[in-house]
Amino acid sequence: SQQGEEDPQALSIQEGENATMNCSYKTSINNLQWYRQNSGRGLVHLILIRSNEREKHSGRLRVTLDTSKKSSSLLITASRAADTASYFCATDAAGGGNKLTFGTGTQLKVEL
């Protein structure tokens, strides 16, 4: 079963705008990761944030984590058409050893 719920399920924006996706989860975690998937192909690891971190940046990506609310957000700034993909959050439970539990995903479409 999925642990995480992602919001929104689908998001359509114009190129240059920012895209924000949210993820909620249920259990204590060791870390939370975000992945990208193009058209049902393989997953690409974007960023990992540990349970003792609150915010992390990588290029145009900004991730926040609120363990008290069991939620995370992914912000993509200055989006490009090439960012069109599905984005998934995945949690590694405390002591989980890379047994990831994925959310339901957000489908992002960036239009020219």
Added chain:
Amino acid sequence: DAGVTQSPTHLIKTRGQQVTLRCSPKSGHDTVSWYQQALGQGPQFIFQYYEEEERQRGNFPDRFSGHQFPNYSSELNVNALLLGDSALYLCASSFSAAGELFFGEGSRLTVL
């Protein structure tokens, strides 16, 4: 440096048949995990292999079994296929159970 490779990329089986999917991990990786991704859903953890042993298992029936070879490559076997087994099967490798996961492009199984 080759990444994670999976074979076959696509296959079609009928109910009741058996299937074997193969995965070669990224060079230097010793841990292989398998995930099932149904259409429109996030991936679900099947099991993880390290040192040729199943180390962790998700909520999947015994019809799903696997193997890891001395060269760290792995196979996923599914017996008595059901229509509901139709999915994208993803292999992910890492160095130890704590390392960053790298995913292959997946094997898309259709059960008729």
